Amino acid sequence: MPSFLTKACFLLIVASCCDSPCLHAAEPDLKAIFPLGCSPGESIEATLIGGGLDKVTALHFSTPGLSAEPIEKNRFRITASDEASLGTCDVWIATPEGLAGPRRFAISSTAIVVEQESNDTSDLAQAVTLPVVVDAKCDKAADLDWFAFAAEKDQEISIACRSHSLDGSVRPFFTLVGPSGRELVHSSASRLEPEATFHVPASGAYRLLVHDRGYKKDDFSYYRIELSVPAEKTNTSTAHRALITSDDVLATEQITEQIASEETPQELDLPSRIAGSFEQRNAVDWFRFAAKKGQTVHIEAFGERLGQMMDIDVAIYDDNQKEVVALKDIAAPKSVPATLPLVSLDPTIDWKVPTDGEYSIAIRDLYGGSVFGPDRVYELIVQKQRPSFYAFVMSTNAKPSRGVAIKRGAEAEASVVVVRTGGFAGEVTVRIEEPNDSVTLENGVVGPKEVTKPLRLAAASDSAVGFHPLRLVAEAEIGSDKRTISIPYAAVIRPGLTRRVEEMLIDISE
Template identity: 25%
Template sequence: MKLLTRIWLAAGITAYAAAICGAAEQGPYIGYVYPAGGRQGTVFKVKARGQRLRNISDIYFSGKGVSASVTGYVGAGGLLNAVQQEELRRRINKLLAKRSPGQNKPVPDAEKPPEAALPDLPELRNLEQMTPAQLRKVYDKFLNFGKRPKPPIAEEVTLEVTIDPNAALGDREVRFRTPAGLTNPVVFQVGQIAEVCEPDKDEEPPAAPSVLQAPVVLNGQIMPGGVDRFTLNLKKNERLFIAAQARKLIPYLADAVPGWFQAVMAVYDSNGKELAFADDCGFDPDPAIIFQPPQDGEYTIAIRDAIYRGREDFVYRIAVAGEELIRPIFPSGTRGGVRICTPSAEWQPRLRYWDNLPEYNETEPNNTGKTAQHIALPHIANGCISSPEDKDVFRFSGRAGDVVAAEVYARRAGSPLDSLLRLIDTKGRVIAWNDDHKDLESGLLTHHADSRLSARLPADGDYFIQISDATRHGGEEFFYSLRIGAPKPDFALCLTPASLNVTAGGATVATVYAARKDGWDGDIELTLKDAPEGFVLGGACI
């Protein structure tokens, strides 16, 4: 049984590209967008960095109500051409030597620098009035190539983003289209809370930091050795949720060690005393803090990388809000298995192939075979392992030879439950059991704690499905949804890379992974849907 196949996609040859053949060139790439979201009903600037982003023709957001246009582009070489760079170097060198003779090491000068006009940029105005420290800051930004962004994020695009007042809340994906093809998708969020961005690190810091008010979303980027701080005026005993998002925005950084931004966060009072700290939230690596100010006053939220790394793509968002406004961000009411608010009324943990099955909520007591809840198959049971010793038991009738499948959906929905599932007959014999079942569709989940089992019933009669926590924990947040019934053979597909770009007359290769479910063992035929005329798909069978 194959779990993957490699396919090739060829584009029809046109008159102007008849000589082109072979694989397409590497496509465009987005490393990050900043800020990685915005508020309904606003228009604001967003900076995106990546590779091969010149001449963007279209910007695609998933869903409706968000649009953007390009307002600026800076290539990998920076804002200045070679002649302008040498002219700026000469002027800074001259000013440093004049202002602080013998105290500052001059910036290396060219042997014969050409005379050139500098572009009208805010950072280059009034060079003659700048201090030596300010001049060296200008030098670092425009001339110090060692401090330029790494190649994967060397190009910069400025966007103007518009979010409609009624745009749906939640996560979106954004991609760019360029002459080189379509970029990878990156996360962009739509919220309903006021947003602020940290002061520009290239500008002089304000004499006194701004004092903000909750609710608010704080946006920033962590640079090497940096600690970002925000001061808020909070009220005594106001229950606030302070939730950072970093890995949620950019799960992996291919050329960073380790390969992600591991945010840590703390809250300080006006005297600098640490009142709260978090480096995660349950099994979610992004930190969150539930905080109640001990008194009215100013408090500081600080965020940094766990080992003080940083660069432009260490992007974060911190939501500071009460329960009503934090719930749309975490509709399940949990984060990493930690209860942070009550769930949204419309939220239910579901897998897509569980639709249209009857549902029941468990009723206690149902801890033993004698008190088991009777159900008819197929069936979805929604319940909770409410205490460390709690076991929920469901009773059903079956016939010899029937195949019964049972699957738990909990950890994938944000529950801390580490489920243990057992199929038991009326004599207490365990026919099948499962602790962890790996879901190939949940690639970012580090612990596949949801259970799944499938077994053929040996005889006519009654049977029990028992669910418990494998680590003997429990609580109101240990919710689950349990499907019991005949197997529903199905599959899911994953394509890598996420974007395919192919030149006219050329071809490209991709890999399609198949996640087979509930015993699906047939061939999977792949086709192109709504493809332009002239495209051909080869090797399309798994």
Template identity: 25%
Template sequence: MRRLTFALALIVSCVHSASAQTAFPMLMSLKPVAVQVGTTSEVTVNSRYSMHSAESVLVTEGGVLAEVVPPEVKKDDKAPNVTALKIKVSVAPDAMPGVRDLRILTAQGVSTVAQLVVVEDPVIVEQAKNDSLAEAQAIALPATVCGCIEKAEDLDFFKFKIEAPMSLVFHVRSQRLQDRIHDLQAHSDPILTIRNAQGSTIAAADNVFHGDPFLCHRFEQPGEYFLEIRDVRYTGNQYWEYAVEIHSRPFVRSVFPLAITAGKAQRLSAIGVQLPPDPTVTFTPSGDLPIGINRVRLPFAERPSNPVATYVSALPTITEATEDNNDAAALLAADQSKIENQKSQITLPCVINGRIEKPDDVDCFVFEAKKDDKLSFEVKARRLQSELDSTIRILNATGATIAENDDLRLGKRGSQDSWIESLTIPADGKYVLEIRDMHLRGGENFVYAIEVTQARPYFSLFADTDKTNLSPGVNGVMWVKVERKNGFTGAVQLHVEGLPSGVTAECGRILPDKGTDGCIIFHATAEAGRVVSPLVIRGTGVHAQADGQMTELSALATTYQEMYQPGGGRGHWPVDQHVLAVIPAHDIRGIKLSTTDIALKPGESKTIDVTIDRAPDFKANVSLDVTMTHLQLFADTLPPGVTVDGNKSKTLLSNGATQGTIALTASKDAAPVERQLIGLTANISLNFVVKTTFSADPVFVTVVKP
């Protein structure tokens, strides 16, 4: 888990004004978006909804501390609309360069996520007027240039001098910094152009790292040059920040082999630009690196490289041989010893390190399997900055395709990596694993790692959403969804780690078989005080094997931040942490229920009377629910066959109303369930998509045997 670091900077007054529909801040941008290692600088945080009473800044990973610079407010302005807030950011000299999540904690709640870039070179901030060659802003290199494509037809120009022939790297971050911005529905699509002193284009780059440009250009002639950055569509937005790192150092895009072993010395070959004559290094990754994708820095002679993604695995690794292995039929027919010498015969489980070296290249690997074996083949390439858009096939001994895959999906997000999961082998014999680029491209950076394993029952968890704001007297709720794989059908018990003092949690379960959702109810005591903490959500389950043995399973939840989609839809994007904050009394001060224990017979209905305690002068609409719904159902923890009877319920409390009802009905064929935890919530709409949600005390629903 990434560490959370923050510095408290208490504002003189943290008194919360109970105005209608009080909203947590929704961060939109940071200006500048980058900070340099070993320095302290000021950054302006821009948001929708006020950051008044901001208390602390939260930054992931470590090496970065930040604090609020108290804004100037009028003495008689108890709740100013602070949508631009200065923070002071201090970066350790040894902080890892790269992108971090940043949040602001206020009395209104913890904010959504913004993105902060840690860089190695001095940060230069765009001047107000630099929209033409004549107005180009002079910069000294190396540097990280920060600016904003803030309006339609905005062109930003910067001029620099080249004293002697040299090569420079230009690395743009803009579009990638916007994926996690909750309410930024339109994203930038930057294009980078290098011009000579006469204004002629000598180099340009568009989409390299997703929608962001990257360019390495050699300047043969000394003189003055211009950097131009704009949106390729000539559109703009006040929140479209960018950072352009410009330097002459090596830039590593990827490594070969991609899969490494923690704590073991191994030879890695860097792939990129401006590399040393011999780009190979002996690298010993830390022994405590977790299994999965990790960023590491290669030990070059002069200084460590920029961080590069690798895949850490505990499985045996096999590296593709230099001989051709692109003819599946030849490999199947070849002598066994010859195949072994070519390293094209693999033994399961393993991780295969390989590369599609040239266009039209196809790599094949032979393996033996038994009838009814269940095998999984997962490609890790594009997720580690490889250029490969993989597609894989499994061929039988006659060369017929028995399985193939192009793109995979993990939870709500997709990837251009491939994954054949839980393939049932039809007969004993030899098989071929084939991989190629979907568009038959190839080259140095078309590297891959393929994890080949026996398919085991498991599950994945996804937390919706990324933050919980609660106050003493009113609870918070988290919804968690499960995806079961490879035959696992059991229940999943939820757990939470990292609760601060004064906060407790009632952890529910996700019912077996078709059950997909569970919830956790958080409660803060009156003594909890002002606390904030990152949480780790875990689930455990037991898989019953065919022979009667029980296997214990466990998984950590991926945290999603909800996204305001164009047209009013609700999307999700993974973020680093779920953060819980205890805040002062809010618009809803309490939720009282007539009962928290409901027992239903099949065909029976029962009603829960709900009374909410509103803050003074808070008259806005409040909606009651026991599910998470926006245009579609996102979470439902009710037992199968139990539904809310809309005709018997009063869920909309308008014009200051405080009394409502939730009527639950069990269908005639509802199966028995013991004490299933549900979240009965009171929701305040902040805009068409986003709600502030508070929960009543834990409610348990039982379906009794008829």
């Protein structure tokens, strides 16, 4: 017969196991929705991929015209109405354990097919009919995906591969093979999402090989191929939008870069926002501006943050063509969370002018010896230093793919991150753009020495259960002016990718 001590030990073990976190329901972790989209007027059966998704209660789409109904565990029928807008939207999922997302979902006017994973060789290429959108995935490391299609002589065919803009991790590379077996087109290695337009030389069967440039595979190895004629391009992907854009730095009309040299640089008036491109091998573009001693001039370039695989180099020269200063790459601001990656190969400087005079700016791409062309675009901003700030709101949960969930009558936290620029060091106030009776915000004052501040979000006891999109704004007194900006939500999609979402989503539950 078991002793009293044995029984006590048994009960203690059972009690400790019941309290163990391993028995608690897992937090939702949405890695992907596959297929990656659908077409207006049609439905697809989509699989939610990730962990803790056994009890998904609802899906929220950031654009109207989309709905979802459950089929079975982790599977939903997603329907797009005839009026659904083409392009991409964000999808969030709700579970009893919290909110997960967002994930991009694409609406295309072109028929969508799903890759069949028996297409690892040219002989087994999956047959598709143009125009077509193919949603695919890398099922293993070094996966090779082949597709075959018929084309007519003199057709213009557009090929585009997307992954990053659809929250995937694939860095696509494609090769087009003609009827004779000759390789006709290789995608550019200079873009995260390559595309090409091809003039068909002869009618026949063409094959397209797609693979990850690094031959890698992970939980986010999904991609989309768009095959069309240019007049029927689907344009379903969202253009790359960095956390910080040139609009955040200087929201003024762009001027176009002119063909200029060191001897005849393009003249600039401050402020200027230039749209340029490195079209020739080892191209160097030159600009000139006048400045007064003691002025502080802000110069900033955008290349990598435009979605380019680009390393821009910028230097300032005096009237004697002597280099005065070289710009440095953007470093992470102090006290900013690691999950908000603001570092970039794009250079910037707040430069104090040493003496009155004319100064020249030389800008080039350090990859320009091997990669160049009209698609190698950049932006350059030159302006007098302007005190300002920008801000992001984030989930306090450091895990990727998490949102903010609140129970009725309860509170939850989110974090606001404020980065001050141009010498600004003042207080910033955060508020809800359009106050409502469902969600209120407290603790919204970010002091002069604070960068990251927790915000308390409270749901009223009679709040409607469900999803509540929320837009926040930040305000500050800068000199005699009051500056108000929208605060985007910084969504941690996966390790290495945090992207900008224009509004945050609150899930209110019982």
